[in-house]
Amino acid sequence: MPALSSKNTFPEWIRQPWPSGEAFSEVKSLMGDLKLHTVCQSAHCPNQSECWGRRTATFMVMGNVCTRHCTYCAVNSGRPGDLDAEEPEHIAEAVKRLGLKHAVLTSVTRDDLPDGGAGHIADTIRAIKAVSPETTIEALVQDFDGKREHIATVQAAAPEIFSHNIETVEPVFARIRDRRFTYRQSLDVLRIARERSEGRFIKSAFMLGCGETPDDIDRTLRDLHAAGCDAVSIGQYLQPTPKHAPVVAYVPPETFREYEALAYEIGFGFAVAGPFVRSSYRSEALLESEFARERLASASART
Numbered sequence: 001m002p003a004l005s006s007k008n009t010f011p012e013w014i015r016q017p018w019p020s021g022e023a024f025s026e027v028k029s030l031m032g033d034l035k036l037h038t039v040c041q042s043a044h045c046p047n048q049s050e051c052w053g054r055r056t057a058t059f060m061v062m063g064n065v066c067t068r069h070c071t072y073c074a075v076n077s078g079r080p081g082d083l084d085a086e087e088p089e090h091i092a093e094a095v096k097r098l099g100l101k102h103a104v105l106t107s108v109t110r111d112d113l114p115d116g117g118a119g120h121i122a123d124t125i126r127a128i129k130a131v132s133p134e135t136t137i138e139a140l141v142q143d144f145d146g147k148r149e150h151i152a153t154v155q156a157a158a159p160e161i162f163s164h165n166i167e168t169v170e171p172v173f174a175r176i177r178d179r180r181f182t183y184r185q186s187l188d189v190l191r192i193a194r195e196r197s198e199g200r201f202i203k204s205a206f207m208l209g210c211g212e213t214p215d216d217i218d219r220t221l222r223d224l225h226a227a228g229c230d231a232v233s234i235g236q237y238l239q240p241t242p243k244h245a246p247v248v249a250y251v252p253p254e255t256f257r258e259y260e261a262l263a264y265e266i267g268f269g270f271a272v273a274g275p276f277v278r279s280s281y282r283s284e285a286l287l288e289s290e291f292a293r294e295r296l297a298s299a300s301a302r303t
């Protein structure tokens, strides 16, 4: 079982270049023009320089104010404004203008909306597919309070990847997540999604460095796999501001590689782990993998 590092000062492997460059400026002004939010900015993602430099971004639908309050998360909490009815079309336009072959959508949690925003997310997926039919989509969603009908609403719009992040191991869960999320409910969301996902992919992600033990990580991977996840991403938690939950340990890159190998050993079709891995980071790699090609080929042979 791989060992975790102890906490130390900001290690060398955690440093990333400051975002800049022509492609970066282009993506930034496009997001501004279309009044769009990205999780890259709202969550202070360390991969912004690389992803925007490749002209990719993860869209955060339904605004940048969340109704829940997780102690690790940099997104603002509070009372969100009304939904922007034009947002699905604006995101679709951004996908088209950036020429994205693969788009990732995520959102804040919207407990204020009767359907948690599932309909709006589904509208956004459909709007993208209408203008850019070849673009594949990952929809990274909240727990919708475990409500089957809202999960089904998103799935009916047919994103190629349905994701819901467990975020951390069960013993740490209550310390860093809003109390309305529970570890068991998140597993249920994945299980429900799996039931109606013929030929599609179910994915989750979690962070290391929040106080978990190697045994906790092993159990989380097995729980996610048993819930029906095909793919998992594992990254390092970074404290966005001094007010957020502190980092308990910085995990060295070689330990991440051992967890990636463990995930494959447990039976995941696709796994990626590393200090800078985020759930949306290089999301398209899952669909380009041998595992995905085989799954899609066998699903189409059955139809």
Ligand code: SF4
Pocket (backbone or CB within 6 Å): 066, 067, 068, 069, 070, 073, 074, 075, 077, 107, 108, 109, 142, 178
């Ligand atoms: S639900 Fe939690 S993790 Fe997600 S945006 Fe809100 S505060 Fe952040």
